[in-house]
Amino acid sequence: MQRTAGARHDSDVAITRPLAEFASTLRYEDIPADALAVARHCLLDVIGVTLAGMDEPLVTMLREQVAEDGGNPQATLIGHGGKVSTGQAALVNGSAAHALDFDDVLGVMTGHPTVPVMPAALALGEWKGLDGKALLTAFVAGVEIEGRLGASMGDSHYARGWHATGTFGTFGAAAACARMLGLDPAATARALGIAGTSAAGLKSMFGTMCKPLHAGRAAENGLRAARLAARGFTTREDVLDCAQGFADTQADEFRPQAAIEGLGTRWHTPDVLFKYHPACYGTHAPIEAARAIRANPAFDPAKVERVEVRVAPSCLKMCNIPNPTTGLEAKFSLRYTVGLGLAGQATGGLESYFDESVGREEVRRLLELCRVESVDDQKFTMAEVVVHQKDGLVLRERRDVGEPMRDLSGQWAKLRTKFEALTGPILGEKRAAEVVSLVEGIDGAAKLDPLLAATVR
Numbered sequence: 001m002q003r004t005a006g007a008r009h010d011s012d013v014a015i016t017r018p019l020a021e022f023a024s025t026l027r028y029e030d031i032p033a034d035a036l037a038v039a040r041h042c043l044l045d046v047i048g049v050t051l052a053g054m055d056e057p058l059v060t061m062l063r064e065q066v067a068e069d070g071g072n073p074q075a076t077l078i079g080h081g082g083k084v085s086t087g088q089a090a091l092v093n094g095s096a097a098h099a100l101d102f103d104d105v106l107g108v109m110t111g112h113p114t115v116p117v118m119p120a121a122l123a124l125g126e127w128k129g130l131d132g133k134a135l136l137t138a139f140v141a142g143v144e145i146e147g148r149l150g151a152s153m154g155d156s157h158y159a160r161g162w163h164a165t166g167t168f169g170t171f172g173a174a175a176a177c178a179r180m181l182g183l184d185p186a187a188t189a190r191a192l193g194i195a196g197t198s199a200a201g202l203k204s205m206f207g208t209m210c211k212p213l214h215a216g217r218a219a220e221n222g223l224r225a226a227r228l229a230a231r232g233f234t235t236r237e238d239v240l241d242c243a244q245g246f247a248d249t250q251a252d253e254f255r256p257q258a259a260i261e262g263l264g265t266r267w268h269t270p271d272v273l274f275k276y277h278p279a280c281y282g283t284h285a286p287i288e289a290a291r292a293i294r295a296n297p298a299f300d301p302a303k304v305e306r307v308e309v310r311v312a313p314s315c316l317k318m319c320n321i322p323n324p325t326t327g328l329e330a331k332f333s334l335r336y337t338v339g340l341g342l343a344g345q346a347t348g349g350l351e352s353y354f355d356e357s358v359g360r361e362e363v364r365r366l367l368e369l370c371r372v373e374s375v376d377d378q379k380f381t382m383a384e385v386v387v388h389q390k391d392g393l394v395l396r397e398r399r400d401v402g403e404p405m406r407d408l409s410g411q412w413a414k415l416r417t418k419f420e421a422l423t424g425p426i427l428g429e430k431r432a433a434e435v436v437s438l439v440e441g442i443d444g445a446a447k448l449d450p451l452l453a454a455t456v457r
Contacts, residue, residue, distance in 0.1 A: 013256040016240040019148060020189035022263050023141040023175040028133040028443075031140050035269040036443070037408045039136045039143075041415050042114040044439045045104055045274055046097050047078065047455055048419040050119075051426050052350065053099030054079035058209035062092045062216070075123035079426070081456035086123040087220045090173070094119035095216030098165070100350065101331045102278035102422075106143070107381060107402055108268055109150035109168055110158045110314075116169025116218035117142035121176045124223060125448050132445035134180060140269050142176030142222075145192075147268030149240075152259040153251035158203070158314065162250060166201020166214030173222020174229075181230050186237065193235030194225035196246040206280070207321055207329040271404045274415060277347050279330070280319040281401070283337040285383035286311065289397040290341025293387050296395055301342060301362070303393075306369050308386040309334050313374040315383075320372055327353040338385060339366035350422075426457050 031039075053059060063080065071085035078093050097103055097115040106113040121138045124130075149168045158164055174195035178188040198221040201214035229235075239245045240259075247254045277287055286309050293299055311334065324330040330337070330353050340347050343362045351357060375384075381402030387395045405411040416436055423432045431454060438451045445451065 013260070014238060014241045015148075015152065015256045015259040016189055016192055016238045017185065018260045018263060019145055019175070019240070020192055021185040023145055023179055024183055024185045024188040026137055026141045026179060028137045030264065031137065032267060032270070034408060035140055035267045036136055037412075038270050038272050039139050040439055040442060041274070041408075041411060042104060042139070042143075042272060043118060043135075043442060044419055044436065045415050046114045046118045047435060047439070048422045049100055049102045050078045050093055050097040051455060051457075052102065052422040053096040053212075056096065056099040056212075058212055059092065059096045059099055061209075062095055066092060074127040076126060076452040076456070078452070078455045079457055086127050087223055089123040090120040090219035090223045091216040093122070093216070094219035095212045098212040098215035100278045100353075101211075101280055102275050102350075104272050104274045105281045106147055106150070106268060106272050108154065108271065109146045109164055110154045110380075111146070111150070111164030111168060112215065113143045113146050113169070113172065113272060115215040116165060116222060117146070117172045117176050119216070120173040120219040120223040121180060122448060122452065124177050124180050124226075126452055128180065129447055130180060131447060132442035135448060136443065138176040138179040141179045142172035143269045143272070144267065145175040146172035147271075148259040148263070152256055153247055153254050156252040156254075157250050160250070160252070161203045161317075163201035163203050163205070163211065163214050166218050167199040167250065169201075169215060169218035170195045170199035170222045170225070173219050174225040175222075177223045177226035178229065181226055183226065183230055187229045189237040190233065190235050191226045191229035193237055193239040194228055194233060195222055196239035197235065198225060199246065203317060206318065207324070207326075207332045209328070273401070273404055274411065274418075276414070276418065277337070278350055278353055279337055279347075280332045282311065282315040282319040282380050283331075283334055284401045285381055285399040286334055286338050286385055287341045287347050288399040288401060289383055289385035290338045291347065292397040292399070293385060293395045294342055294344050298393055299387065299395055300389060300391075301366065303389040303391055304342070304366060304369055305388045305390045306371065307338065307342070307366065307388070308384075309338050309370055309372045310375050310378075310384040310386070311372065312378040312380040312382065313376065314380045316372070316374050318380070323367075324358055327355045327358060330358050334372050335367045335370040336363065338370055339363040342366045342387070427455075
């Protein structure tokens with residue numbers, strides 16, 4: 001239902017204060033075991049993708065900017081070492097974590113939950129000398145806020161062109177940092193208010209350096225929001241409820257009850273989905289379908305006449321760059337990623353998304369044969385790929401990549417394999433194994449310094 005700007009919502013339910021109370025009072029002991037396990041998984045994965053992305057041109061530019069600006073040595077730059085201010089660390093590490101688009105996603109948020117929250121929490125926690133339990137508690141608080149904002153306004157917010165990683169992520173980072181600072185509910189509500197007027201990120205920037213910047217800026221802005229709130233900085237304490245507030249201006253449909261239903265008993269953190277292809281998550285179901293067709297003995301790439309790629313309507317504005325010319329653009333191209341899968345190329349390898357790889361002849365030939373179609377009422381995690389061959393054979397595969405893996409030991413094993421593949425060449429096998437061990441035992445860590453020191457090559 002379309003609302004008039006500034007009009008009262010369809011409910012008098014207020015959510016800013018309940019969400020602030022939840023985040024500010026959450027205890028490690030309150031968090032279910034599966035949510036804590038997934039939080040550790042998120043920590044390992046984000047360190048891995050940050051290390052893999054630390055020398056991307058956009059990250060190099062940010063590090064140069066930070067060096068030029070100067071700052072107090074408070075928090076570590078992952079991979080490179082050296083300390084910068086907490087805000088600078090959150091910015092650079094958050095941007096590096098999202099640079100390869102290889103980081104985790106959360107369906108209810110329609111975005112990437114970890115990259116805005118964990119870099120901010122790591123920077124603040126390192127500076128303040130906090131322990132591993134404080135890190136995990138703050139992280140879960142932040143992800144839960146992101147998920148609940150997504151539940152209440154995600155679809156229409158995203159459809160308007162907002163990148164939820166940058167917008168909801170700012171709230172998540174603010175909530176996490178408020179928890180780390182021990183802010184009470186009123187101060188946490190102020191942190192959310194400051195976050196709300198700082199949140200930004202446009203989907204039109206997908207395929208450019210600004211998409212990873214959204215994550216870094218969300219981490220930086222959320223951290224600053226909490227620190228300013230701790231100083232008594234004033235703002236609206238009902239930013240999610242008031243006329244011309246965040247929800248009122250940023251979504252056509254707002255369901256506030258969805259933000260607070262089951263608060264403290266229904267958890268979103270266990271639903272985090274991890275990536276095994278370094279491209280937009282909207283391309284993953286088509287990739288898996290294409291790979292399945294490639295594995296069919298009846299498939300002959302030389303006989304392909306046309307390819308139909310059927311996806312959710314939201315994918316058309318998310319990952320449908322028709323003819324990518326750079327590696328960044330290729331990560332947001334359904335035609336390119338399906339071409340990769342059908343060509344039998346390494347869809348999980350970083351090298352497939354290098355600029356020099358985008359023009360490969362076999363992939364380009366299959367790309368040109370792809371036609372992308374939208375299917376109403378289909379989830380963005382689902383896709384169907386249909387290959388028509390010149391011999392009359394039609395091969396069809398459907399995939400849904402929206403179900404979280406509930407075998408958490410199996411998920412840890414997969415993520416460890418991904419981590420070691422990404423970081424072994426950077427850290428060496430021994431150091432990579434050390435990071436894995438430190439993350440596995442993070443609950444018992446007295447400080448975060450040993451973990452961050454181990455990430456420096």
